[in-house]
Amino acid sequence: MRAECDQLLILDKISKTFTTGFRRRKVPVLRDVSLTLGRGEVFGLLGPNGAGKTTLMKIALGLVRPSSGRGLLLGGPLGDLQARERVGFQPEQPYLYPGLTAGETLDLMAGLSRLSRARTAARIDRVAEQCSLGKYLRTPVRKLSRGWLQRLTLACALLSDPELLLLDEPLGGLDPEARLAVKDLILSLRAEGKTVMVSSHILPDVEALADRVALLRDGVIIASGRISELLGSGSEGVEVEIECQRPIQLPEFCTLARERVASNRARWLVPGDDPARLQHVLASLLRQGASIHAITPQRRDLEAFFTQAMERARTEAEGSAWNSVEVAS
Amino acid sequence: MTIVPVMSLARHTFIDALRERAFVVLGLFLVVILVAARLLSPLALGEGRRVTLDVGLASVGFFGFLLVALLGTRMVHKEIDCKTILVLLSKPIRRSEFVLGKFLGLVTVVAVSLIAMLLMLAGILLTSGYEFDATLAVAGYYAFLELLIMAALAMFLTAFTSPVLSTFFLMGLFVAGHLSGSLIEMAQLLPNACAAKMLEAIFYVLPRLDLYSYTLEVVHGLPVDGGQLLWATSYAVIYSVGVLLLSVLILRSREFS
Numbered sequence: 001m002r003a004e005c006d007q008l009l010i011l012d013k014i015s016k017t018f019t020t021g022f023r024r025r026k027v028p029v030l031r032d033v034s035l036t037l038g039r040g041e042v043f044g045l046l047g048p049n050g051a052g053k054t055t056l057m058k059i060a061l062g063l064v065r066p067s068s069g070r071g072l073l074l075g076g077p078l079g080d081l082q083a084r085e086r087v088g089f090q091p092e093q094p095y096l097y098p099g100l101t102a103g104e105t106l107d108l109m110a111g112l113s114r115l116s117r118a119r120t121a122a123r124i125d126r127v128a129e130q131c132s133l134g135k136y137l138r139t140p141v142r143k144l145s146r147g148w149l150q151r152l153t154l155a156c157a158l159l160s161d162p163e164l165l166l167l168d169e170p171l172g173g174l175d176p177e178a179r180l181a182v183k184d185l186i187l188s189l190r191a192e193g194k195t196v197m198v199s200s201h202i203l204p205d206v207e208a209l210a211d212r213v214a215l216l217r218d219g220v221i222i223a224s225g226r227i228s229e230l231l232g233s234g235s236e237g238v239e240v241e242i243e244c245q246r247p248i249q250l251p252e253f254c255t256l257a258r259e260r261v262a263s264n265r266a267r268w269l270v271p272g273d274d275p276a277r278l279q280h281v282l283a284s285l286l287r288q289g290a291s292i293h294a295i296t297p298q299r300r301d302l303e304a305f306f307t308q309a310m311e312r313a314r315t316e317a318e319g320s321a322w323n324s325v326e327v328a329s
Numbered sequence: 330m331t332i333v334p335v336m337s338l339a340r341h342t343f344i345d346a347l348r349e350r351a352f353v354v355l356g357l358f359l360v361v362i363l364v365a366a367r368l369l370s371p372l373a374l375g376e377g378r379r380v381t382l383d384v385g386l387a388s389v390g391f392f393g394f395l396l397v398a399l400l401g402t403r404m405v406h407k408e409i410d411c412k413t414i415l416v417l418l419s420k421p422i423r424r425s426e427f428v429l430g431k432f433l434g435l436v437t438v439v440a441v442s443l444i445a446m447l448l449m450l451a452g453i454l455l456t457s458g459y460e461f462d463a464t465l466a467v468a469g470y471y472a473f474l475e476l477l478i479m480a481a482l483a484m485f486l487t488a489f490t491s492p493v494l495s496t497f498f499l500m501g502l503f504v505a506g507h508l509s510g511s512l513i514e515m516a517q518l519l520p521n522a523c524a525a526k527m528l529e530a531i532f533y534v535l536p537r538l539d540l541y542s543y544t545l546e547v548v549h550g551l552p553v554d555g556g557q558l559l560w561a562t563s564y565a566v567i568y569s570v571g572v573l574l575l576s577v578l579i580l581r582s583r584e585f586s
Contacts (some may be wrong), residue, residue, distance in 0.1 A: 018586060055586065061419045063585045081421050089419035095412040099348040100341060111337020112420035327442065 007072070008195045009037040009060055015253045016055055016219075025130050030219040032069070037164070037197060042190050044210030044227075045199040046306060051216040054092060054198040057166045061089055074164065085114065088157035092168040092199075094149035098142035101207035102133060102152050105141060106159060113160035127155040130185055146173040154182065165189065165196045171205050183209060207302040215309050222313045223305075231305055236298040237271040238278055244290040254281060269298065334422045335430045342404075342434025343441075351399045353439070355392055359446060362388045369455045378459040379548050385450040386468055386544045389443065393476045394503060396442055397435070401483025402495035405580070414585055424580045428573055432484050439476045443469055467553050468543040474565035475541035477531050481576075482536065482571035488579040506538030536568055583584065 016030040030052045030268050035202035045053045051139055058064040060071065062079010096105055106127065110120040116235050128134045131151040136144060143279040144152065150173050157165055170186070179202075186196055200206050206213060207227060223230060242248075243265045255270045270281050285292060346352060365463040366384035370377035408414040408431075417427060447469040453463045482502055486495035509532055540561045545551070 058415070058586065063415060063418055065584060081423065084419065085421040087419070089416070091415050091419075092410070093412065095416050096522055097341070097345050097413060098344040104341060104344060108341040109416075109420065111340075112334045112417060112422050113331050114331060114421055116333075153416070160420075 006039050006076055007036045008039055009035075009071070009197070011035050011060070011088075012069055014056070014059060014066045014071060016052070016059060016064065017067045017281060020159070030059075030066075030218055033216075033219070033221055034069075035214055035221065035224065037193055037195050037286045040190060040193045041045065041211045042186060042198060042209050044195045044206035044213035045216065046201075046203065046206060047199075048201075048214055048304075048310070050218075052219040053087075053216055054168055056216075057168055057197070057199065058087050059088065060089065060166060063157070085160065086163045088160060088171055090153045090157040090163035090165070090167045092172065094153045095143075096141045096149065096152065096156075098140065101138050101140050102144065102148075103137035105152060106137070106155060109159050115160065117261060123159050123161065124167030125326040127158045130158060131155040146179075147175055150174055151178065154185075163194060165194060167196060167198045169199055169200055170198060171202050179205065187233040203303040203306055204301070210285040213302070215306060217313050222312075223309045227302060231302065236304070237269050237273070238266050239269050239294075239296045239298050240285070240292060241265065241267045241294040241296075242285055242292055244288070246289070248285065248288040249291055250281065250283065250284065253277075265293070330423065330426055330429070334420070335426050336416070338422075338427065338430025339433035339437060341432055343437045346400050346434065346438045349400065349571045352396070354444075355396055355399070356442075356445075359388060359392045360449070362392075363449055363453055367411050367457060370457060375531045377457065378454070381450075381454060381457060381459060382548050384460070385453065386547065387570065389446045389450060389469070390472050390475070392446065393472055394479060395440060395518050396439060397476055397483050398432050398496050398499050399480045400438060402487050402499060403492045404435055404484060405487040405576075406490075406492050406495065409583075409585065412585075418585065426546075428484060428488075428580060432480060432573060435480050435484070436477060439480060445474070459581055460576060461547075462550060464543075464547045464550060464553065467558070468547045470558075471543040471561065474561055475538055477565050478506075478536045478572075479568050480539070481572040485576045485579075488576045488583075499546045502536060503524065506536040507542075508539070509535040509537050510539040524560060537564060540564060550562050 012034050014030055014033045017026050017028045019026055033052070033056060035043075045056065047053050055064055059066050060073055060078055061084065062073075062077075064107075066078070072077045074086050076083040100108065103124070106124045106163065107120065110123060115123060124137075124149070128137060132156055133148070133151055133155055136148055136152075141152070143150070150170070154167070157167065167186075170182055174182060183205060189196055196209075198206060198209060207291060210227060212224070212226050213230065214221050215219055216222070245264060250268060253271055253272075268281075270278050282292065282295075363385060366381050366388070369384075370381045403429075405414075408417065412428075418424070422430075443580040447465065450463065451465060455463075479499065479502075483495065483499055486498050490498070512528055512535070516525040516532065519525040519528065529579075540557075
């Protein structure tokens with residue numbers, strides 16, 4: 001039980017199929033998704049549109065019932081009322097009442113979070129400060145720009161000082177300055193021991209924030225783990241920019257990294273992170289009279305990993321589809 | 330059930346509704362109708378008081394109903410359509426608390442509007458030099474009970490249909506509810522026992538809005554019947570609670586994707 005308390009969210013083989021339309025067509029959205037969220041970590045949920053990220057968060061909150069599988073939210077059943085007192089949720093779009101002011105919206109959310117009147121005032125002051133909303137508290141929601149609406153929904157999620165935050169695209173619609181502020185806020189929340197699940201399309205931001213990530217594609221987790229483990233050493237090789245007056249010979253493993261920089265300048269990628277291999281290439285270049293202008297290590301980032309993982313999953317899916325056709329025929 | 334989230338939702342539903350444009354437009358229409366009643370009453374050949382009271386109370390009831398139809402039939406559907414329900418239900422609030430909070434917010438709007446409309450009518454009667462007594466307040470109370478039932482029905486309909494269909498059904502129930510008393514008489518006249526039973530069942534399902542017509546008593550200054558008042562109050566409360574429970578059941582079965 002103690003172990004479960006350290007796991008704020010446990011999802012075990014969650015599947016969800018929606019039935020849509022007049023013909024009751026079945027649309028599978030999630031298939032056997034399992035993941036856990038430990039205390040004090042930032043977890044990144046990545047995936048293209050329609051991958052099932054939002055549905056997964058809604059299942060955790062009990063807004064959507066899973067078709068199969070089970071899970072625990074803060075030690076209770078998914079969507080449990082007591083558990084929801086300790087969870088903050090920021091939806092992808094700012095779903096708020098346009099007729100209320102930002103202050104009234106926060107007051108409403110405080111009431112729904114069962115905060116006492118005294119605590120409400122203190123918490124509104126605190127989240128207004130955290131999200132820099134102070135001067136907009138009397139502004140009607142309909143007059144706030146997208147960026148400020150995003151901050152307001154984040155403030156609503158933070159209002160009950162939750163242990164677990166489920167943030168659906170929290171950086172969407174924010175200008176660079178606001179994005180930085182929200183990223184700092186998420187990191188400070190982690191430092192306070194809060195657990196944050198972030199779904200986002202902005203991969204460099206997730207890379208900067210998350211300890212662990214899961215990649216969703218068509219409702220299936222195709223990769224998950226610590227970013228450092230997923231990216232391996234992180235090195236894709238070393239890019240060498242050379243200048244030469246005549247054609248040169250390079251080992252076969254070297255590839256032209258980019259378009260020719262100039263008529264007599266080019267960039268070559270030496271793959272891998274073996275220093276002996278790099279020394280061999282550099283010695284060969286110097287022997288052939290090439291002058292070396294730059295040596296730049298190429299680090300594989302989450303974006304590259306994401307693209308490759310998606311491509312791999314797509315190829316595998318197409319392969320299995322062909323196999324199915326062959327079996328059927 | 331916890332009172333804090335219910336009252337918070339009710340308070341903010343009330344604030345949000347007061348800022349609805351429909352509310353202002355309805356208020357302006359009512360002023361026009363009441364002023365028209367005041368201007369036309371001298372033409373009523375000595376029946377000015379009766380005409381003002383008739384038109385006034387009918388307008389109060391009708392505009393109250395319009396208010397419920399306009400605000401109530403969108404109440405839950407708008408939350409689902411605009412997805413504000415996702416934010417609300419992600420908080421520690423039960424679906425029953427959600428329904429009750431929205432209902433109380435709507436009922437507060439109705440109550441405040443009724444008081445404002447009755448004060449306006451009383452002002453017109455006073456400036457015209459016509460007499461009126463406490464029965465006017467009783468008429469207002471009866472109108473409130475009727476609108477309480479209609480508000481509960483609006484909440485029920487809006488939990489599973491669009492605002493347009495909800496309004497359509499609500500209007501049907503409003504008309505049928507005022508005629509429901511005749512159903513039981515009709516059932517007694519039917520030769521077919523099965524049809525009579527069916528009509529009787531419909532009578533019990535439909536709201537008995539005929540209980541809430543009180544214009545005649547006000548016009549003639551008849552004494553207030555305490556028993557009838559208690560029966561009308563009990564019926565409105567029990568019927569509304571029943572309908573709200575059905576709304577909760579519907580919302581509990583729904584997913585919000």
